[in-house]
Amino acid sequence: MLREIEYEGDVKMRYTDIKAKTVEDIISEKQFYTLRESLIQSYLLIDKLNQQEVKELLLNVFNMSEQELMERSTSFHQHQMKKSIITSTIETAEKWIEKSNMKDVPSMLELTHSDIEINGPKGSISGSHHLEGWLERANLKLITINRFAKQHDIVLEQEGIWYEDNGEVRGQAIVYTYMKITEDKVSFIARYDNKREAFQMSGLSEEDLIN
Numbered sequence: 004m005l006r007e008i009e010y011e012g013d014v015k016m017r018y019t020d021i022k023a024k025t026v027e028d029i030i031s032e033k034q035f036y037t038l039r040e041s042l043i044q045s046y047l048l049i050d051k052l053n054q055q056e057v058k059e060l061l062l063n064v065f066n067m068s069e070q071e072l073m074e075r076s077t078s079f080h081q082h083q084m085k086k087s088i089i090t091s092t093i094e095t096a097e098k099w100i101e102k103s104n105m106k107d108v109p110s111m112l113e114l115t116h117s118d119i120e121i122n123g124p125k126g127s128i129s130g131s132h133h134l135e136g137w138l139e140r141a142n143l144k145l146i147t148i149n150r151f152a153k154q155h156d157i158v159l160e161q162e163g164i165w166y167e168d169n170g171e172v173r174g175q176a177i178v179y180t181y182m183k184i185t186e187d188k189v190s191f192i193a194r195y196d197n198k199r200e201a202f203q204m205s206g207l208s209e210e211d212l213i214n
Contacts (some may be wrong), residue, residue: 018122039065046072047079089152093213096157097147099182099189107136114136115189122193123164142166142173145180150213151202155184158201158211181205 004033024090030038042065044205046057061067115131128137149160159180165173181200183191195201202208 031075032116035065040042040066041070043075047076067208083091085154088154089213091187092152092155093150095184095187095189096150096152096182100145100147100159100161100185103138106138108138108184111138114139114187116185119189120191122191142168145178148177151205151207151211152213153211157182157184158198158205160198160208 039061042057042061045202046054046061046161049057058072062069099111099114102114111134112131112193115134117131118129119131119134120127120129121133121137123137138183144166145159146162146164147159151158151181153158159182162175162177163178164175176196179195179198181191181193181195181201181204182189192202193204195204
């Protein structure tokens with residue numbers, strides 16, 4: 004006896020009837036494109052061993068062309084690469100700030116390019132050998148409020164707390180730290196009193212806010 008299948012509105016159809024129809028005849032247009040998109044996402048995420056089966060479904064059942072699938076795949080991998088770069092940039096910058104707050108110079112040096120450029124109110128200096136003296140003069144702790152990042156550039160909106168040598172608070176203010184990350188190391192750092200200047204120097208904007 005042929006099996007009967009119930010679908011949409013209690014209408015029963017025999018398997019042989021369904022087999023003779025196209026996918027578009029069986030499901031609604033909305034369901035068709037929802038399922039199509041789900042399969043595309045599966046194709047992009049699963050391992051290569053299982054990709055071929057999904058690819059054949061997309062090409063032969065869901066009317067997708069090789070060109071369209073290639074374009075979606077290229078776009079996806081480019082997005083993943085950019086996301087990976089931003090993640091690495093944020094991680095390096097935050098580790099650097101963490102070690103800076105701890106005044107852990109050896110760990111900071113591991114995260115710093117030897118020819119780092121450091122920009123401050125009193126001018127610019129180059130070279131990681133200046134790092135320890137720079138930290139001692141600033142005697143500053145930074146608490147990050149917001150992050151703005153794109154590729155290898157990041158601006159950290161931070162609460163800065165300056166201390167006297169005896170540990171008393173000397174001053175507090177919101178500052179914007181711009182860092183450039185090269186090969187997972189800080190190669191440039193500058194601190195600004197306002198967001199506009201930090202964005203101007205870094206090429207970032209409000210649209211680059213990382214939630």
